[in-house]
Amino acid sequence: MKKDGMKKVEGYNDLYRNEKGAIINTDKEGYEAYVRRRAASRKKDSKVSSLEEDLNQAKQEIEELKDLLKQILNK
Numbered sequence: 001m002k003k004d005g006m007k008k009v010e011g012y013n014d015l016y017r018n019e020k021g022a023i024i025n026t027d028k029e030g031y032e033a034y035v036r037r038r039a040a041s042r043k044k045d046s047k048v049s050s051l052e053e054d055l056n057q058a059k060q061e062i063e064e065l066k067d068l069l070k071q072i073l074n075k
Contacts, residue, residue, distance in 0.1 A: 006016035006024060014027035025031065 006018050009015035009017055009023060014025055014030070016024045016026060018024055
């Protein structure tokens with residue numbers, strides 16, 4: 001699939017060089033797969049962040065409970 005005004009980059013099936021020398025990737029499926037992987041990675045990162053926040057909150061609540069128990073036992 002040669003594009004007008006672009007020359008194929010030797011050794012690559014989907015890379016072309018335009019008139020200004022910029023390299024253009026014409027692999028649409030590869031790009032779409034990359035976008036899906038990136039979205040999945042961002043979703044996973046978001047989930048991990050949420051779990052970290054939940055864990056930190058649970059730790060804080062446990063510490064508060066421990067302090068309350070100590071106060072009750074010291075009365």
